[in-house]
Amino acid sequence: MSNELEKLKILVVDDQSLVRTLVSQSLQSMGIRAENISQAPDGSTAMRTLDMRMVDLVLCDVEMKPMNGLDLLKELRCGHTMNASNLPFIILSGHADRSNVTVAVQLHADGFVVKPPKPVDVEKAISQALRRSRPEVDPFSYYGVDTGTDYDKKVFRRLFEPRPEDLPDAPNETVTVNSAKPGAVLAEDLLSKSGHLLLPRGASISANQLAVLRNYSDRYGVHQLVVEKAAVVASDGDPASEPTG
Numbered sequence: 001m002s003n004e005l006e007k008l009k010i011l012v013v014d015d016q017s018l019v020r021t022l023v024s025q026s027l028q029s030m031g032i033r034a035e036n037i038s039q040a041p042d043g044s045t046a047m048r049t050l051d052m053r054m055v056d057l058v059l060c061d062v063e064m065k066p067m068n069g070l071d072l073l074k075e076l077r078c079g080h081t082m083n084a085s086n087l088p089f090i091i092l093s094g095h096a097d098r099s100n101v102t103v104a105v106q107l108h109a110d111g112f113v114v115k116p117p118k119p120v121d122v123e124k125a126i127s128q129a130l131r132r133s134r135p136e137v138d139p140f141s142y143y144g145v146d147t148g149t150d151y152d153k154k155v156f157r158r159l160f161e162p163r164p165e166d167l168p169d170a171p172n173e174t175v176t177v178n179s180a181k182p183g184a185v186l187a188e189d190l191l192s193k194s195g196h197l198l199l200p201r202g203a204s205i206s207a208n209q210l211a212v213l214r215n216y217s218d219r220y221g222v223h224q225l226v227v228e229k230a231a232v233v234a235s236d237g238d239p240a241s242e243p244t245g
């Protein structure tokens with residue numbers, strides 16, 4: 001097991017530097033190389049890290065602002081980072097609040113470590129997480145999990161609120177899943193072949209979600225997207241006028 005641990009790349013997320021240091025020291029005592037341990041002081045920084053660096057596991061605190069650990073886990077599970085949406089994820093928590101545990105289970109968290117973390121508990125949690133079967137890759141299935149935070153209301157729930165009918169429609173175009181660009185904004189609801197809503201109109205689609213649609217085309221049956229046409233920007237920085245025909 002020690003040889004396997006040595007190669008692990010782990011992200012430690014906690015807003016207390018002392019906790020990050022203790023966890024990092026515990027990881028190194030297990031044989032994990034210091035250069036393979038990344039740290040983030042909050043969920044937003046962790047998101048950026050997960051977009052720049054591939055890791056094998058995340059150890060994350062719950063109580064952080066504005067994005068807490070459950071929000072980060074939801075972002076990950078929804079495929080909003082470059083890492084796999086079913087990445088092993090262990091919760092660090094000073095107390096196992098029942099509501100947090102319920103949400104963590106819905107988001108397929110891989111375990112809890114009580115703070116202050118003991119090296120033996122950290123190693124046990126990691127070993128168990130790595131042995132667990134991974135949840136099926138389905139980033140579209142986690143949007144309905146409510147973390148109960150202001151962040152969740154602002155970022156996720158607004159996507160599924162009806163858009164005012166008097167809003168002007170933006171110019172749109174139909175693109176194939178293979179040619180669609182990450183960050184494209186959907187001009188129409190994205191539905192699976194069975195009619196299930198995957199993403200609502202107005203949501204942007206991530207690189208990870210596009211990869212899932214391509215790799216699991218039999219499951220979703222999505223081959224085309226209707227997206228808002230990107231604005232053409234002139235060389236002087238002003239939006240160029242579109243040709244009228």
